[in-house]
Amino acid sequence: MTGTATEVSTGSPSAQRADTRPTAYMDRTRAWYLALGYGNPYQWAHYEDVPFANLRKPLAACTVGLVTTAAPFQPGKGDQGPGAPYNAEAKFYTVYSGDTALDHDLRIAHVGIDRKHTSMTDSNSWFPLPLLRTFAREGRIGRLAARFHGAPTNRSQQHTIDVDCPEIVARCLADGVDAVVLVANCPVCHQTLSLAARALEAAGIATVLMACAKDIPEHCGVPRMLFSDFPLGNAAGKPHDPDSQRETLELALRVLEAAPCARSTVQSPQRWSDSHDWKLDYSNPDRLSPEELARRREEFDRGKAQAQALRTGA
Numbered sequence: 001m002t003g004t005a006t007e008v009s010t011g012s013p014s015a016q017r018a019d020t021r022p023t024a025y026m027d028r029t030r031a032w033y034l035a036l037g038y039g040n041p042y043q044w045a046h047y048e049d050v051p052f053a054n055l056r057k058p059l060a061a062c063t064v065g066l067v068t069t070a071a072p073f074q075p076g077k078g079d080q081g082p083g084a085p086y087n088a089e090a091k092f093y094t095v096y097s098g099d100t101a102l103d104h105d106l107r108i109a110h111v112g113i114d115r116k117h118t119s120m121t122d123s124n125s126w127f128p129l130p131l132l133r134t135f136a137r138e139g140r141i142g143r144l145a146a147r148f149h150g151a152p153t154n155r156s157q158q159h160t161i162d163v164d165c166p167e168i169v170a171r172c173l174a175d176g177v178d179a180v181v182l183v184a185n186c187p188v189c190h191q192t193l194s195l196a197a198r199a200l201e202a203a204g205i206a207t208v209l210m211a212c213a214k215d216i217p218e219h220c221g222v223p224r225m226l227f228s229d230f231p232l233g234n235a236a237g238k239p240h241d242p243d244s245q246r247e248t249l250e251l252a253l254r255v256l257e258a259a260p261c262a263r264s265t266v267q268s269p270q271r272w273s274d275s276h277d278w279k280l281d282y283s284n285p286d287r288l289s290p291e292e293l294a295r296r297r298e299e300f301d302r303g304k305a306q307a308q309a310l311r312t313g314a
Helices: 013-020 025-035 129-138 157-175 187-202 215-220 242-258 290-312
Strands: 063-068 096-099 147-150 179-183 206-211 224-227 264-267
Touching (some): 025 215, 063 129, 063 157, 129 242, 147 157, 157 187, 187 215
Antiparallel strands (some): 096 147
Protein backbone atom coordinates (compact mmCIF):
# COMPACT_ATOMS: atom_id res chain seq x y z
CA MET A 1 0.00 0.00 0.00
CA THR A 2 1.82 3.08 -1.19
CA GLY A 3 1.18 6.64 -2.22
CA THR A 4 3.52 9.34 -3.46
CA ALA A 5 3.41 13.05 -4.08
CA THR A 6 3.77 14.50 -7.56
CA GLU A 7 7.06 16.39 -7.55
CA VAL A 8 8.25 19.22 -9.78
CA SER A 9 11.88 20.27 -9.63
CA THR A 10 14.69 21.71 -11.72
CA GLY A 11 18.29 20.78 -12.32
CA SER A 12 19.93 17.46 -13.15
CA PRO A 13 18.08 14.16 -12.68
CA SER A 14 20.38 13.28 -9.78
CA ALA A 15 19.70 16.64 -8.13
CA GLN A 16 15.98 16.10 -8.57
CA ARG A 17 16.18 12.72 -6.87
CA ALA A 18 18.17 14.21 -3.99
CA ASP A 19 15.58 16.96 -3.64
CA THR A 20 12.56 14.69 -3.55
CA ARG A 21 13.86 11.84 -1.43
CA PRO A 22 12.72 11.81 2.21
CA THR A 23 15.42 12.99 4.60
CA ALA A 24 17.59 10.11 5.86
CA TYR A 25 17.35 11.02 9.53
CA MET A 26 19.29 8.03 10.83
CA ASP A 27 22.26 8.84 8.60
CA ARG A 28 21.92 12.56 9.27
CA THR A 29 21.92 12.21 13.06
CA ARG A 30 24.86 9.78 12.93
CA ALA A 31 26.93 12.31 10.95
CA TRP A 32 25.77 15.11 13.26
CA TYR A 33 26.89 13.48 16.50
CA LEU A 34 30.18 12.36 14.99
CA ALA A 35 30.80 15.95 13.85
CA LEU A 36 30.08 17.16 17.39
CA GLY A 37 32.79 14.81 18.64
CA TYR A 38 30.72 11.96 20.05
CA GLY A 39 31.69 8.38 19.24
CA ASN A 40 29.63 5.19 19.39
CA PRO A 41 26.74 6.31 17.13
CA TYR A 42 23.23 5.59 18.31
CA GLN A 43 21.82 2.19 17.35
CA TRP A 44 18.21 2.57 16.22
CA ALA A 45 15.61 -0.04 17.08
CA HIS A 46 15.12 -2.64 14.37
CA TYR A 47 12.79 -5.64 14.11
CA GLU A 48 12.03 -7.99 11.23
CA ASP A 49 8.63 -9.13 12.53
CA VAL A 50 5.87 -6.58 12.93
CA PRO A 51 2.61 -7.24 14.82
CA PHE A 52 -0.61 -6.31 13.04
CA ALA A 53 -4.11 -6.05 14.48
CA ASN A 54 -7.05 -5.83 12.10
CA LEU A 55 -9.60 -3.11 12.71
CA ARG A 56 -12.46 -5.19 14.06
CA LYS A 57 -15.35 -2.85 13.22
CA PRO A 58 -16.02 0.13 10.96
CA LEU A 59 -14.18 3.24 12.08
CA ALA A 60 -17.52 5.01 12.49
CA ALA A 61 -18.24 2.54 15.30
CA CYS A 62 -14.77 2.63 16.88
CA THR A 63 -13.42 4.31 19.98
CA VAL A 64 -10.21 6.04 18.90
CA GLY A 65 -7.34 7.02 21.18
CA LEU A 66 -4.52 9.53 20.73
CA VAL A 67 -0.89 9.23 21.82
CA THR A 68 1.54 12.15 21.60
CA THR A 69 5.12 12.99 22.52
CA ALA A 70 4.27 16.68 23.06
CA ALA A 71 4.75 18.06 26.56
CA PRO A 72 2.35 20.09 28.71
CA PHE A 73 3.48 23.69 29.05
CA GLN A 74 5.31 24.17 32.35
CA PRO A 75 5.48 27.80 33.55
CA GLY A 76 8.81 28.61 35.10
CA LYS A 77 10.67 25.97 33.06
CA GLY A 78 12.17 28.35 30.51
CA ASP A 79 11.17 29.30 26.97
CA GLN A 80 8.75 26.81 25.44
CA GLY A 81 7.05 29.13 22.97
CA PRO A 82 7.34 29.65 19.20
CA GLY A 83 10.95 29.48 18.04
CA ALA A 84 12.21 28.36 21.45
CA PRO A 85 15.55 26.54 21.42
CA TYR A 86 15.75 22.98 22.68
CA ASN A 87 14.67 23.06 26.33
CA ALA A 88 15.60 20.01 28.40
CA GLU A 89 13.87 21.49 31.46
CA ALA A 90 10.51 21.02 29.72
CA LYS A 91 10.96 17.27 29.25
CA PHE A 92 8.79 14.69 30.98
CA TYR A 93 9.84 11.19 31.99
CA THR A 94 6.68 9.25 32.79
CA VAL A 95 3.52 8.56 30.80
CA TYR A 96 0.81 11.14 31.46
CA SER A 97 -2.85 11.37 30.44
CA GLY A 98 -5.29 14.19 29.74
CA ASP A 99 -9.03 14.69 29.33
CA THR A 100 -9.92 14.75 25.63
CA ALA A 101 -13.00 16.90 26.30
CA LEU A 102 -10.74 19.80 27.31
CA ASP A 103 -8.22 21.92 25.45
CA HIS A 104 -4.56 21.50 26.40
CA ASP A 105 -1.45 23.60 25.92
CA LEU A 106 1.04 21.03 24.61
CA ARG A 107 4.37 22.13 23.19
CA ILE A 108 7.44 20.63 21.53
CA ALA A 109 10.34 22.76 22.78
CA HIS A 110 11.66 19.71 24.66
CA VAL A 111 12.48 17.71 21.51
CA GLY A 112 14.70 18.03 18.42
CA ILE A 113 12.24 19.29 15.83
CA ASP A 114 13.07 21.51 12.84
CA ARG A 115 13.33 24.97 14.39
CA LYS A 116 14.48 26.72 11.21
CA HIS A 117 11.71 25.83 8.78
CA THR A 118 8.59 25.69 10.93
CA SER A 119 7.02 28.17 13.29
CA MET A 120 5.99 26.16 16.40
CA THR A 121 2.98 28.51 16.58
CA ASP A 122 0.13 26.08 15.85
CA SER A 123 -0.21 23.03 18.09
CA ASN A 124 -2.72 21.54 15.65
CA SER A 125 0.33 20.63 13.56
CA TRP A 126 1.51 18.20 16.24
CA PHE A 127 -1.52 17.59 18.48
CA PRO A 128 -4.73 16.96 16.49
CA LEU A 129 -7.06 16.60 19.48
CA PRO A 130 -9.48 19.38 18.44
CA LEU A 131 -9.79 17.90 14.95
CA LEU A 132 -10.37 14.41 16.33
CA ARG A 133 -13.22 15.84 18.42
CA THR A 134 -14.63 17.33 15.21
CA PHE A 135 -14.33 14.00 13.40
CA ALA A 136 -16.20 12.34 16.26
CA ARG A 137 -19.01 14.90 16.07
CA GLU A 138 -19.21 14.39 12.31
CA GLY A 139 -19.37 10.60 12.68
CA ARG A 140 -16.07 9.91 10.90
CA ILE A 141 -15.03 8.01 14.03
CA GLY A 142 -17.43 6.47 16.53
CA ARG A 143 -16.13 8.30 19.55
CA LEU A 144 -12.95 9.76 20.96
CA ALA A 145 -11.48 7.98 23.97
CA ALA A 146 -11.96 9.83 27.25
CA ARG A 147 -8.20 10.31 27.63
CA PHE A 148 -5.18 10.98 25.43
CA HIS A 149 -1.73 9.82 26.56
CA GLY A 150 1.73 11.36 26.48
CA ALA A 151 4.72 9.11 25.78
CA PRO A 152 8.15 10.19 27.07
CA THR A 153 10.85 10.59 24.43
CA ASN A 154 13.49 8.28 25.81
CA ARG A 155 16.75 7.35 24.07
CA SER A 156 16.79 4.13 26.12
CA GLN A 157 14.86 1.66 24.00
CA GLN A 158 14.80 -0.82 26.86
CA HIS A 159 13.13 1.67 29.19
CA THR A 160 10.58 2.52 26.50
CA ILE A 161 9.84 -1.16 25.88
CA ASP A 162 9.83 -2.30 29.50
CA VAL A 163 8.23 0.69 31.24
CA ASP A 164 6.53 3.22 28.97
CA CYS A 165 4.96 0.96 26.34
CA PRO A 166 3.24 -1.38 28.85
CA GLU A 167 1.85 1.67 30.65
CA ILE A 168 0.47 3.14 27.41
CA VAL A 169 -1.07 -0.21 26.48
CA ALA A 170 -2.65 -0.59 29.93
CA ARG A 171 -4.18 2.87 29.80
CA CYS A 172 -5.51 2.35 26.26
CA LEU A 173 -7.04 -0.99 27.22
CA ALA A 174 -8.65 0.65 30.25
CA ASP A 175 -10.08 3.29 27.90
CA GLY A 176 -11.65 0.58 25.75
CA VAL A 177 -10.09 1.84 22.54
CA ASP A 178 -10.37 -0.01 19.23
CA ALA A 179 -7.69 2.04 17.48
CA VAL A 180 -5.01 4.59 18.30
CA VAL A 181 -3.54 7.51 16.35
CA LEU A 182 0.07 8.27 17.33
CA VAL A 183 1.72 11.56 16.36
CA ALA A 184 5.53 11.80 16.37
CA ASN A 185 7.77 14.86 16.49
CA CYS A 186 11.57 14.47 16.75
CA PRO A 187 13.67 11.53 15.45
CA VAL A 188 13.65 9.71 18.81
CA CYS A 189 9.91 10.44 19.10
CA HIS A 190 9.43 8.47 15.89
CA GLN A 191 11.23 5.50 17.42
CA THR A 192 9.34 5.81 20.72
CA LEU A 193 5.94 5.81 19.04
CA SER A 194 6.94 3.05 16.63
CA LEU A 195 7.71 0.90 19.66
CA ALA A 196 4.42 1.97 21.27
CA ALA A 197 2.50 1.12 18.09
CA ARG A 198 4.10 -2.32 18.04
CA ALA A 199 3.07 -2.93 21.66
CA LEU A 200 -0.48 -1.74 21.06
CA GLU A 201 -0.87 -3.94 17.98
CA ALA A 202 0.48 -6.94 19.90
CA ALA A 203 -2.31 -6.24 22.43
CA GLY A 204 -4.92 -6.30 19.65
CA ILE A 205 -5.31 -2.52 19.15
CA ALA A 206 -4.99 -1.21 15.58
CA THR A 207 -2.73 1.83 15.16
CA VAL A 208 -1.57 4.42 12.65
CA LEU A 209 1.56 6.51 13.13
CA MET A 210 1.53 10.06 11.76
CA ALA A 211 5.15 10.83 10.91
CA CYS A 212 7.52 13.29 9.26
CA ALA A 213 10.45 10.85 9.30
CA LYS A 214 10.08 7.79 7.11
CA ASP A 215 13.29 5.87 7.68
CA ILE A 216 13.17 5.53 11.48
CA PRO A 217 9.68 3.91 11.76
CA GLU A 218 10.30 1.66 8.76
CA HIS A 219 13.65 0.57 10.21
CA CYS A 220 12.00 -0.15 13.55
CA GLY A 221 9.09 -1.98 11.90
CA VAL A 222 5.79 -0.15 12.28
CA PRO A 223 2.37 -1.60 11.39
CA ARG A 224 0.80 1.41 9.63
CA MET A 225 2.21 4.84 8.87
CA LEU A 226 1.13 8.03 7.16
CA PHE A 227 4.32 9.84 6.12
CA SER A 228 4.13 13.59 5.46
CA ASP A 229 7.32 14.96 3.88
CA PHE A 230 7.32 18.03 6.12
CA PRO A 231 9.86 19.45 8.58
CA LEU A 232 9.87 17.62 11.90
CA GLY A 233 7.13 18.87 14.20
CA ASN A 234 4.34 18.93 11.61
CA ALA A 235 3.13 15.33 11.40
CA ALA A 236 -0.50 16.44 11.78
CA GLY A 237 -0.38 18.96 8.92
CA LYS A 238 0.90 22.39 7.98
CA PRO A 239 0.65 25.12 10.65
CA HIS A 240 -2.31 27.50 10.36
CA ASP A 241 -3.67 25.49 7.43
CA PRO A 242 -6.91 23.77 8.49
CA ASP A 243 -7.33 22.16 5.07
CA SER A 244 -3.88 20.58 5.28
CA GLN A 245 -4.53 19.37 8.82
CA ARG A 246 -7.91 17.90 7.92
CA GLU A 247 -6.55 16.15 4.84
CA THR A 248 -3.62 14.76 6.84
CA LEU A 249 -5.80 13.29 9.57
CA GLU A 250 -8.26 11.94 7.03
CA LEU A 251 -5.42 10.19 5.18
CA ALA A 252 -4.18 8.70 8.44
CA LEU A 253 -7.65 7.31 9.17
CA ARG A 254 -7.82 5.84 5.67
CA VAL A 255 -4.53 4.06 6.30
CA LEU A 256 -5.99 2.75 9.55
CA GLU A 257 -9.01 1.42 7.68
CA ALA A 258 -7.43 0.09 4.50
CA ALA A 259 -3.91 -1.16 5.32
CA PRO A 260 -3.83 -4.83 4.26
CA CYS A 261 -0.84 -5.91 6.34
CA ALA A 262 2.02 -4.77 8.56
CA ARG A 263 4.62 -2.33 7.21
CA SER A 264 1.97 -0.38 5.29
CA THR A 265 3.26 3.13 4.53
CA VAL A 266 1.35 5.80 2.65
CA GLN A 267 2.96 9.10 1.69
CA SER A 268 0.83 12.22 1.76
CA PRO A 269 0.64 14.04 -1.58
CA GLN A 270 1.06 17.38 0.17
CA ARG A 271 4.26 19.38 -0.33
CA TRP A 272 5.76 21.68 2.26
CA SER A 273 6.88 24.29 -0.30
CA ASP A 274 8.00 24.67 -3.90
CA SER A 275 11.61 24.31 -2.76
CA HIS A 276 13.14 21.23 -1.14
CA ASP A 277 16.08 23.14 0.33
CA TRP A 278 14.67 22.78 3.86
CA LYS A 279 15.68 19.12 3.77
CA LEU A 280 19.36 20.04 3.69
CA ASP A 281 19.50 21.98 6.96
CA TYR A 282 18.40 19.69 9.78
CA SER A 283 21.44 18.47 11.78
CA ASN A 284 23.69 18.89 8.75
CA PRO A 285 27.31 19.52 9.85
CA ASP A 286 28.32 20.40 6.28
CA ARG A 287 26.27 23.60 6.57
CA LEU A 288 27.93 24.87 9.75
CA SER A 289 31.31 26.36 10.57
CA PRO A 290 33.68 24.69 13.06
CA GLU A 291 32.89 27.51 15.50
CA GLU A 292 29.16 26.90 15.22
CA LEU A 293 29.65 23.15 15.64
CA ALA A 294 31.61 23.84 18.84
CA ARG A 295 28.79 26.05 20.10
CA ARG A 296 26.25 23.33 19.32
CA ARG A 297 28.37 20.80 21.22
CA GLU A 298 28.35 23.06 24.30
CA GLU A 299 24.59 23.55 23.94
CA PHE A 300 24.01 19.81 23.67
CA ASP A 301 26.16 19.09 26.73
CA ARG A 302 24.22 21.65 28.77
CA GLY A 303 20.90 20.14 27.71
CA LYS A 304 22.10 16.63 28.55
CA ALA A 305 23.26 17.75 31.99
CA GLN A 306 19.92 19.46 32.64
CA ALA A 307 18.00 16.36 31.63
CA GLN A 308 20.17 14.13 33.80
CA ALA A 309 19.66 16.42 36.80
CA LEU A 310 15.90 16.39 36.29
CA ARG A 311 15.79 12.63 35.94
CA THR A 312 17.83 11.99 39.08
CA GLY A 313 16.34 14.83 41.10
CA ALA A 314 19.74 16.42 41.61
